[in-house]
Amino acid sequence: EDDSSQPAEVPKDKLLNGLLASGFDERSCLSRYQSVLYGKSLTHKPSSYLISRLRSYEDLHKRCGPFTVSYNKTVEQLKSGKQTGPPDCNYLVWISFSGLGNRILTLASAFLYALLTNRVLLVDRGVDIADLFCEPFPEVSWLLPTDFPITAQFSSFNQKSDLSYGNMLKKNLTQTEVPPFLYLHLVHDYDDQDKLFFCDQEQDFIKKVPWLIMKTDNYFIPSLFLIPSFEQELRNLFPEKEMVFHFLGRYLFHPTNQVWGLVTRYYRAYLSKADEKIGIQIRVFDTGVGPFQHVLDQIIACTLKENLLPGINPEEHIISPPGKQNTKAVLMTSLNSGYFEKVRDMYWEHPTMTGEFIGVYQPSHEGYQQTEKQMHNVKAWAEMYLLSLTDKLVTSSWSTFGYVAQGLGGLKPWILYKPENQTAPNPPCRRAMSMEPCFHAPPFYDCKKKTGVDTGALVPHVRHCEDMSWGLKLV
Numbered sequence: 001e002d003d004s005s006q007p008a009e010v011p012k013d014k015l016l017n018g019l020l021a022s023g024f025d026e027r028s029c030l031s032r033y034q035s036v037l038y039g040k041s042l043t044h045k046p047s048s049y050l051i052s053r054l055r056s057y058e059d060l061h062k063r064c065g066p067f068t069v070s071y072n073k074t075v076e077q078l079k080s081g082k083q084t085g086p087p088d089c090n091y092l093v094w095i096s097f098s099g100l101g102n103r104i105l106t107l108a109s110a111f112l113y114a115l116l117t118n119r120v121l122l123v124d125r126g127v128d129i130a131d132l133f134c135e136p137f138p139e140v141s142w143l144l145p146t147d148f149p150i151t152a153q154f155s156s157f158n159q160k161s162d163l164s165y166g167n168m169l170k171k172n173l174t175q176t177e178v179p180p181f182l183y184l185h186l187v188h189d190y191d192d193q194d195k196l197f198f199c200d201q202e203q204d205f206i207k208k209v210p211w212l213i214m215k216t217d218n219y220f221i222p223s224l225f226l227i228p229s230f231e232q233e234l235r236n237l238f239p240e241k242e243m244v245f246h247f248l249g250r251y252l253f254h255p256t257n258q259v260w261g262l263v264t265r266y267y268r269a270y271l272s273k274a275d276e277k278i279g280i281q282i283r284v285f286d287t288g289v290g291p292f293q294h295v296l297d298q299i300i301a302c303t304l305k306e307n308l309l310p311g312i313n314p315e316e317h318i319i320s321p322p323g324k325q326n327t328k329a330v331l332m333t334s335l336n337s338g339y340f341e342k343v344r345d346m347y348w349e350h351p352t353m354t355g356e357f358i359g360v361y362q363p364s365h366e367g368y369q370q371t372e373k374q375m376h377n378v379k380a381w382a383e384m385y386l387l388s389l390t391d392k393l394v395t396s397s398w399s400t401f402g403y404v405a406q407g408l409g410g411l412k413p414w415i416l417y418k419p420e421n422q423t424a425p426n427p428p429c430r431r432a433m434s435m436e437p438c439f440h441a442p443p444f445y446d447c448k449k450k451t452g453v454d455t456g457a458l459v460p461h462v463r464h465c466e467d468m469s470w471g472l473k474l475v
């Protein structure tokens with residue numbers, strides 16, 4: 001390392017046990033190799049099979065990615081609607097849709113689906129993708145070229161679109177012809193036909209279409225594990241099921257230098273010197289303006305009960321037990337600054353029972369979701385990443401923002417239950433079964449028997465989520 005702004009030690013394993021490809025220009029994306037300097041190597045080793053499949057995906061991407069001979073040829077066929085023989089390469093285009101946490105989860109889902117079906121993943125850049133993420137694959141971009149012929153239609157694709165897979169099924173069109181492209185509507189409002197995407201029989205048809213265009217706001221990987229034809233491959237890729245997003249996330253999502261600057265400056269200034277780092281991610285889905293007393297009560301009850309933070313002593317002014325007194329840094333994230341101010345003041349105004357010192361920090365309080373502002377999602381991404389660098393993490397129910405942090409960090413979080421009727425739930429939180437994200441809108445269908453089924457009860461590694469009873473997650 002010749003960059004004097006960085007810690008001096010040489011990273012033990014810059015390539016995360018072979019998960020990352022070598023040969024990138026390090027300066028163009030410092031986070032790719034520096035994440036290990038921030039205390040975060042992988043929690044487990046990726047399988048050698050996963051590593052070899054990633055390397056062969058990279059070769060495929062190099063051969064088929066934007067502006068290669070194969071890409072140009074397949075785009076020509078899409079434009080003309082005429083297919084002259086089987087295409088050299090097949091593609092999956094991911095449409096940038098929904099909040100940033102959602103997008104990170106769907107992009108990982110799309111990539112795994114591409115890996116399983118030998119497709120090339122191309123990414124619609126939306127307004128901000130290129131500002132947020134480095135290129136994950138060597139040499140050839142993952143960004144969909146701006147002159148791609150159907151980009152202008154992306155925003156109008158919805159549940160009703162004629163070219164959606166579900167609607168083609170309804171009109172029996174999948175029997176007769178192979179269309180030049182197929183729109184996969186996997187957004188939470190999708191219907192029973194759209195959901196047949198998760199059936200083997202239907203994958204046979206989908207396989208034949210050279211261009212798949214996908215719009216989704218869900219982490220749909222748990223349901224891929226229920227498709228029999230993917231079973232063996234997934235077992236080989238991920239012998240430990242709860243590592244799926246941890247590995248895919250650390251492989252794909254490297255903050256750009258702008259985002260990395262925000263991450264590392266904050267980390268060095270407020271977090272790195274503490275004996276322990278606690279992350280608390282607050283996302284309130286209630287309507288109305290916070291801060292709410294019941295949410296604050298819940299945060300304090302959870303961190304106390306689970307021994308994440310010490311209680312305060314309101315009777316004494318000074319408590320100084322013998323021995324070294326630890327410091328804990330609490331990183332809070334929220335759209336609102338109210339919770340952070342209250343917790344910070346509590347630990348300033350009173351000593352802790354244990355004599356520990358608690359510093360409380362919150363990088364931003366953006367007020368509300370502002371998708372169009374460049375700096376807004378840069379900060380959101382930096383905050384998710386900072387949360388992932390903590391030692392222990394508390395997250396909010398239903399929030400993909402928290403899922404991303406726990407998955408990247410390899411952390412099994414304590415999940416704050418969703419408050420009902422403006423009261424703090426009791427118990428306030430519980431430890432998650434695994435670090436995997438929850439699939440919020442899974443199908444409940446048995447493709448063979450053609451009946452409804454509880455997809456959370458079919459195999460031991462796909463279960464209902466802690467924070468959403470109908471959701472599915474890998475454990």
Ligand code: GDP
Pocket residue numbers: 098099100101102103282283333334335364366368369370371376377379380381383398399400401402
């Ligand atoms: P989810 O709605 O909690 O599942 O998470 P998403 O990331 O998909 O969407 C929420 C969006 O609101 C984020 O992308 C941010 O733009 C914003 N947001 C929510 N919570 C925070 C926060 O704690 N910090 C920042 N900076 N932005 C947030």
